[in-house]
Amino acid sequence: MLNKLSDTIYYLSNQDDRERPTLGLVCGDQYSLIIDSGNSTQHAKDFLLEIEKLNVPPVKYMVITHAHWDHFLGMNEFDATVIVNSQTSEKIQEWQNYTFDDSSLQKYVNTNQMSAMCMKIIQADMPNRNSFKLNSPDVIFENTLTIDLGKKVCILERIKSTHSDDSTIVYIPDEKVVFLGDCAYGTTTNSLFHYKQSLLLPMIEDIQKYNAEMFLLGHESICDSEEMNIYWKELTTASQVVKCTSLENATKRFMAVNKRDPNDNELFFIKAFVNDHIIQSQ
Template sequence: MLNKLSDTIYYLSNQDDRERPTLGLVSGEQYSLIIDSGNSPRHAKDFLLEIENLNVPPVKYVVITHAHWDHFLGMNEFDATVIVNRQTNEIMKEWQCLSYDDHSLQKYVTANQMNAMCMEIIQTDIPNRDSFKLKSPDVIFENTLTIDLGNKICILERIKSTHTDDSTIIYIPDEKVIFLGDCAYGTTTNSLFHYKQSLLLPMIKDIQKYDAEMFLLGHESICDLNEMDIYWEELTTASQVVRSTSLENAIESFKVETKRDPNDNELFFIKAFVNDQMIQSL
């Protein structure tokens, strides 16, 4: 079921048990724009069925926030202009060359080109897999792109991110709403979950320059400004105390600087930044 954020913005909530991220819909007076196409044709079709129940202009654009499979494998279902940044396009080219039969999928999983959950979703949610080929995006932008849906402006920007190097955010100025995709999350490298410490402050700066009051995230659905500020504060406080690969030193520094123990979120972030120090030291 679609959630209504305003008269012109709706979203389909994430379903983490099915590896389904948040999908967005923004409507102007002439056209509508979709944010992320879902993790499979079935996910995309479920979204389109929900949109059919709304009185909105036709979908003209689909914006992919980044090239992780759960955000783009449904894009063939949309009769619309697919928009990505240049680096997202380069990564997606690899997926356009893949085969989706069982033998090929197992080969990709064994080679760590794909995880087991991705294979399972493809096997259950993509019909006619033997002939399935991911289509190419239609519009490729470098840094920023502005789209007018008819008295409704959407600003697309590729930003620095602790999650991927190809993150696109979408800002709707008159609504003070921003779709972040997964850009504010960490990532996993060599089986270690981490936040890219060097990109944390540049990323926050890229996001906070927009006057946003509501934030749509890939796997939390929606946060208000106060919730995002708390998230940024906990992340930055955790990052500031991590200066080496020693978790013990980081926790002790946190206690000295804040005069308290870290809460559960801060401890999680501290461990993630320590992991990043380990990865950078390799």
């Protein structure tokens, strides 16, 4: 079932057990816009069935927030103009060369081109996958793009991100709502989960320049301003004490600076920033 955020904004909640991110729907007077297409044919079809229950203008546009498989593998199911930034386009082009039979999927997993979970989802939720070929995006932008749905403007911007190099956010000014995709999360490199420390403050600045009150995230669904501010505060407080590859030193520095032990979230973030230093030193 779609969650109604306002008269013009809906979202399908994330399902982490099925690796399904939040999907968005923004409706203007003339057209509607979808944010991310889902992790598979079935995910996309489930979303479309929910949209059909609503009395909303036809879907004309789709924005892919970044080129991670769970956000774009459903895109063929939508009769919409697919919009991506230029780097997302390059990454999707790589997937257009993939074949999706069992032996090919296993090869991609063995060579770290695809996760085992991705293979499992494709096998379960993408019928006719032996003949499946991912479509090409229709509109490619560099930095920003504004879409008018009819008395409903959506601002797209590629921003700096601790998660991926090709993150696009979607801001709806009159609603003070922003869809962040996965941009505010960390990532995994060489089996180490980390936040890209050098991009943390630039990312927060990119996001906070928009006057948003509600934030839709890929794997949390929705947060208000207070919740996001707590998240930013814990991230930045953790980042400030990590200067090297030593978790012990970083934790001691946190306690010295803040006169307290880190909470569970802060300790998780400290470890992630230490991992980032380890990756940068390799």
